[in-house]
Amino acid sequence: MAEIIRMPRLSDTMKVGVIRAWNKNVGDKVQPGDILAEVETDKATMDLEAFQEGVILYIAVESGEVPVDGIIAIIGTAGEDYKALLDQGTLALAPKPETTDKTPASPAASSNQPVNTPASSAMEKGRLKASPLARSMAKEAGIDIRAIQGTGESGRIIKKDVEASLQNPRKTAASTSPGYVSTQGDREVPTSQMRQTIAQRLSDSKFSAPHFYLTMEIDMDQCVEARNQINKISEHKISFNDLIIKACASALRSNPNVNVSWYGSKMIYHGDVNIGVAVAIEDGLVVPVIRSADQKTLSQINAEVADKATRAKNRKLGLDEMQGNTFTISNLGMFEIEEFTAIINPPDSCILAVGSILKKPAVKNDQITISHRMKVTLSCDHRSVDGATGAKFLQTLKGLLEQPISLIL
Numbered sequence: 001m002a003e004i005i006r007m008p009r010l011s012d013t014m015k016v017g018v019i020r021a022w023n024k025n026v027g028d029k030v031q032p033g034d035i036l037a038e039v040e041t042d043k044a045t046m047d048l049e050a051f052q053e054g055v056i057l058y059i060a061v062e063s064g065e066v067p068v069d070g071i072i073a074i075i076g077t078a079g080e081d082y083k084a085l086l087d088q089g090t091l092a093l094a095p096k097p098e099t100t101d102k103t104p105a106s107p108a109a110s111s112n113q114p115v116n117t118p119a120s121s122a123m124e125k126g127r128l129k130a131s132p133l134a135r136s137m138a139k140e141a142g143i144d145i146r147a148i149q150g151t152g153e154s155g156r157i158i159k160k161d162v163e164a165s166l167q168n169p170r171k172t173a174a175s176t177s178p179g180y181v182s183t184q185g186d187r188e189v190p191t192s193q194m195r196q197t198i199a200q201r202l203s204d205s206k207f208s209a210p211h212f213y214l215t216m217e218i219d220m221d222q223c224v225e226a227r228n229q230i231n232k233i234s235e236h237k238i239s240f241n242d243l244i245i246k247a248c249a250s251a252l253r254s255n256p257n258v259n260v261s262w263y264g265s266k267m268i269y270h271g272d273v274n275i276g277v278a279v280a281i282e283d284g285l286v287v288p289v290i291r292s293a294d295q296k297t298l299s300q301i302n303a304e305v306a307d308k309a310t311r312a313k314n315r316k317l318g319l320d321e322m323q324g325n326t327f328t329i330s331n332l333g334m335f336e337i338e339e340f341t342a343i344i345n346p347p348d349s350c351i352l353a354v355g356s357i358l359k360k361p362a363v364k365n366d367q368i369t370i371s372h373r374m375k376v377t378l379s380c381d382h383r384s385v386d387g388a389t390g391a392k393f394l395q396t397l398k399g400l401l402e403q404p405i406s407l408i409l
Contacts, residue, residue, distance in 0.1 A: 003076065005036070007039070014042055018041075023036060035047045071086070074086060133159050205345070238298045242301045249294035250407065251396040257389045258385055261348060270326040274291045275290045298407065341377050350390065358374070376397070
């Protein structure tokens with residue numbers, strides 16, 4: 001019996017998935033466990049597996065966005081009539097009428113199938129006729145939806161109309177913003193699901209969590225010397241970032257009031273020390289998690305960070321590997337950034353921004369000397385971490401990095 005394959009919810013924040021590529025075609029036989037397609041979520045690119053045996057009878061979307069629970073494909077027996085099942089599934093997923101638009105979308109428009117009804121104006125009695133998805137896409141892209149010609153039933157603006165407008169922005173009457181004049185060098189790119197989610201989460205964090213910032217300069221001379229000695233004798237070459245991760249994990253173990261998450265009606269003081277390490281990828285920022293980092297050696301941390309950073313950049317990191325962090329580190333030192341502040345990665349209460357290690361004049365034993373110095377800035381959520389608590393954590397971190405022998409033993 002034919003069965004509809006729907007877009008699964010692959011993360012807690014996922015609203016739509018993006019079909020990137022199909023591994024199977026209509027008519028292909030599939031077995032449970034076969035990879036049907038690659039789906040981009042707001043956090044990673046995942047493999048969509050088949051859970052039943054059969055033949056692919058229908059593919060709803062060759063590429064592009066599909067809302068959670070939207071129809072992706074139909075699998076059944078060869079030659080089976082699936083059209084009735086498709087109509088039922090499409091009707092069940094038709095968008096609910098909006099208060100300003102009481103004309104429901106036709107089944108064909110909801111499933112992005114061709115519509116034979118001739119297009120007409122999307123305005124009727126002062127109301128704009130557009131699907132909820134089209135409205136959302138236009139808003140996120142900064143397009144005046146009133147300037148888009150609808151091709152849905154009775155001129156209703158649907159998803160493909162917005163996509164066509166994005167592909168041909170010069171055909172859209174309204175500009176991206178009032179007073180904006182397009183130039184030949186402009187390039188308009190729809191935001192990815194990952195970028196949209198990053199924007200939403202960071203906006204929520206910045207404007208809901210009362211941030212405060214604590215900056216400290218650390219003498220890194222001993223860390224530089226320790227790293228040089230380790231890398232001379234060890235097969236596993238460690239980085240300064242590995243030392244910083246290990247030092248933060250040890251400092252969190254000594255300052256458990258910083259290893260806390262804020263959940264509004266409750267706070268959770270974590271028994272494990274799980275360090276999130278911000279990694280920049282083409283589409284934004286992901287945070288692989290090093291679990292129980294305080295219990296791992298420098299070489300173990302180095303190997304795990306390298307592996308997860310590589311897989312993150314290839315969009316092959318599992319969702320479980322990007323969840324459960326209790327503290328986050330963002331290091332821009334490799335880009336010669338001396339000092340910066342970072343936005344807290346909720347539900348963490350703190351994030352450490354790490355700058356470059358620079359040679360500077362410094363006073364040691366009342367003498368001016370050249371020293372390796374590094375600035376770190378701790379962003380704290382004042383709802384769960386007080387100033388003195390954050391300052392004590394930084395003091396512990398400073399002591400560990402200035403005398404790194406304890407990180408090696």
